[in-house]
Amino acid sequence: MEVTGSLKRRSPWLARSVSSLAGAAMFVAPLLALVAIWAVVVPLFDINPRVFPSVGSVGTAAMDSIRDGTLPAHVGASLLRVGLGTLIGIVTAVPLGIAMGVSPTVAAFLTPLFRFFSVLAGIAWIPIATLWFGYGFGAIVFVIFNAVFFVVAYNTLLGVKTIPHTLRNAASSLGAGRWALLTEVLLPGALPNIVTGIRTGLGFAWRGLIAAEMIATNVGLGYMLFVARDFYRTEVIVFGMIVIGVLWLLIDRLLLVPLERATIERWGMVRRA
Amino acid sequence: MKTLSLKNLAKTYFDPYAGSHVNAVHDVSLNVEQGEFVSVVGPSGCGKTTILNMIAGFIPYTGGEILLDGKPVREPGPERGVVFQSFALFPWKTVLDNVGFGPKMRGVPKAERDRIAREYLALAGLSHAAHRYPNELSGGMQQRVGVVRALANNPDVLLMDEPFASVDAQTRMTLQEELTRIWQERKPTVLFITHDVSEAVFLANRVVVLSKGRILDQVEVDLPRPRVWDDLVKDDKFKQLSARVLQMVRAA
Numbered sequence: 001m002e003v004t005g006s007l008k009r010r011s012p013w014l015a016r017s018v019s020s021l022a023g024a025a026m027f028v029a030p031l032l033a034l035v036a037i038w039a040v041v042v043p044l045f046d047i048n049p050r051v052f053p054s055v056g057s058v059g060t061a062a063m064d065s066i067r068d069g070t071l072p073a074h075v076g077a078s079l080l081r082v083g084l085g086t087l088i089g090i091v092t093a094v095p096l097g098i099a100m101g102v103s104p105t106v107a108a109f110l111t112p113l114f115r116f117f118s119v120l121a122g123i124a125w126i127p128i129a130t131l132w133f134g135y136g137f138g139a140i141v142f143v144i145f146n147a148v149f150f151v152v153a154y155n156t157l158l159g160v161k162t163i164p165h166t167l168r169n170a171a172s173s174l175g176a177g178r179w180a181l182l183t184e185v186l187l188p189g190a191l192p193n194i195v196t197g198i199r200t201g202l203g204f205a206w207r208g209l210i211a212a213e214m215i216a217t218n219v220g221l222g223y224m225l226f227v228a229r230d231f232y233r234t235e236v237i238v239f240g241m242i243v244i245g246v247l248w249l250l251i252d253r254l255l256l257v258p259l260e261r262a263t264i265e266r267w268g269m270v271r272r273a
Numbered sequence: 274m275k276t277l278s279l280k281n282l283a284k285t286y287f288d289p290y291a292g293s294h295v296n297a298v299h300d301v302s303l304n305v306e307q308g309e310f311v312s313v314v315g316p317s318g319c320g321k322t323t324i325l326n327m328i329a330g331f332i333p334y335t336g337g338e339i340l341l342d343g344k345p346v347r348e349p350g351p352e353r354g355v356v357f358q359s360f361a362l363f364p365w366k367t368v369l370d371n372v373g374f375g376p377k378m379r380g381v382p383k384a385e386r387d388r389i390a391r392e393y394l395a396l397a398g399l400s401h402a403a404h405r406y407p408n409e410l411s412g413g414m415q416q417r418v419g420v421v422r423a424l425a426n427n428p429d430v431l432l433m434d435e436p437f438a439s440v441d442a443q444t445r446m447t448l449q450e451e452l453t454r455i456w457q458e459r460k461p462t463v464l465f466i467t468h469d470v471s472e473a474v475f476l477a478n479r480v481v482v483l484s485k486g487r488i489l490d491q492v493e494v495d496l497p498r499p500r501v502w503d504d505l506v507k508d509d510k511f512k513q514l515s516a517r518v519l520q521m522v523r524a525a
Contacts, residue, residue, distance in 0.1 A: 164359070164361070166357050166359050166361040167361055167363065169329070169331050169349065169355065169357075169361070170355065170357060170361040170362075170363075171363075171374070172330075172348075172349035173329055173330070173331075173349045173350070173351070173353060173354065173355040173423075174351060174354070174374050174375040174378055174422070174423075174426055175350070175351030175375055175378035175379060175426065176374075176378050177378075180378055184363070184374070185363070188363070188365040189365070191365070263365070267364040267365045267406055267408060
């Protein structure tokens with residue numbers, strides 16, 4: 001009687017999957033329209049394949065790269081770098097962000113540094129990263145780490161600051177010590193902002209990854225685009241661009257959005273979209 | 274007997290706007306005996322919430338003493354349970370885990386603290402809501418959880434800071450009746466802060482009237498229990514007591 005939201009939870013499985021299918025169709029339709037225009041325009045104006053490839057040649061490039069194993073190798077290398085860089089970024093940024101959120105002194109001291117390095121975060125680090133780590137894996141993971149670290153740390157700080165002080169008082173009056181305050185109040189309380197930070201940071205990281213791979217390595221999606229350019233292989237370039245976009249959408253929709261939904265929305269800490 | 278005693282309690286703080294020191298609380302002495310229900314009533318700014326926050330250990334006091342069972346109080350601790358006006362439930366924990374939080378902090382194993390939490394939820398008629406999250410409950414239900422969360426930790430004294438001020442009038446009356454019922458069953462020691470005179474009289478054995486950081490007077494409330502609003506609104510003694518307290522508060 002006094003409960004709200006219970007209807008939403010009990011909505012039948014069928015209705016939900018139909019509505020999510022409809023949502024997916026709405027999302028895919030404009031993309032399909034773009035492909036359709038592309039399929040008409042390229043032969044219609046007899047566009048030189050050195051300028052822009054036909055739909056068919058991109059399809060062939062896709063099949064070839066899957067068959068000879070180059071695509072899985074590039075994708076695997078890129079995902080490994082993003083995964084590792086992001087992981088290191090989160091593991092280091094969250095404790096720092098919490099320390100900043102708890103201590104005004106630490107926050108005041110570090111905030112100017114954070115402002116400065118947020119501007120620098122990303123591909124500006126590539127030259128010096130290659131000097132430190134050499135061309136390849138280390139330098140790129142470092143660039144990813146940079147993109148994630150500052151955003152996540154800053155969002156964690158915001159998250160801790162937005163936790164109502166009465167929640168900390170409630171916990172300590174129920175017997176929570178410092179450690180319990182951290183694990184039971186500060187971390188879960190900051191989690192909505194941490195998740196937002198990870199989502200934003202991963203977005204930066206994904207863009208940074210492609211740029212870094214064009215410069216500092218010999219495998220990965222960015223490298224795949226860059227090398228194809230040397231051979232005027234526009235169909236490989238366009239296919240690579242499609243893969244980069246689709247992979248990001250998959251990461252966002254299948255990993256990050258469900259993560260947000262599982263925590264934040266369930267707890268009512270942000271308005272349901 | 275576990276007595277809560279305030280001895281010449283004082284709180285002075287620096288007001289940066291006024292550029293001077295302000296005495297929020299001065300020279301408050303008060304004893305709350307075990308099993309007593311004491312209401313502290315007064316207009317806003319009289320220092321009643323400041324006193325509760327000092328007893329809870331959330332803010333330091335600048336003079337006098339707070340003793341619980343003879344031991345001085347300086348920091349928050351589980352022997353002083355707090356019920357907040359804003360409920361202060363953990364939004365990321367289910368109702369069951371909110372109520373079991375205190376026992377969890379004491380290291381009570383999961384099965385045992387779930388049993389304790391269920392027992393207290395039953396006391397507040399909330400058994401059906403055990404697995405819901407706070408945001409799925411109405412304000413009245415959230416504050417029932419807030420009350421039993423504090424009780425489930427078995428505190429020596431329960432500090433309640435205008436706990437029913439943010440729920441609607443009808444729900445408030447129900448919650449007040451439920452609180453008197455629970456108090457009769459469990460006999461916790463309660464210090465209840467409110468600006469609502471009839472609430473103070475309805476709930477308490479003794480009403481303390483506070484004004485400008487000092488205790489103005491105290492009134493014994495010897496109304497019979499169980500107390501229900503349907504009876505008390507017609508009760509002459511209740512009306513008399515309420516009128517007396519109201520006069521003091523208005524003169525304050």
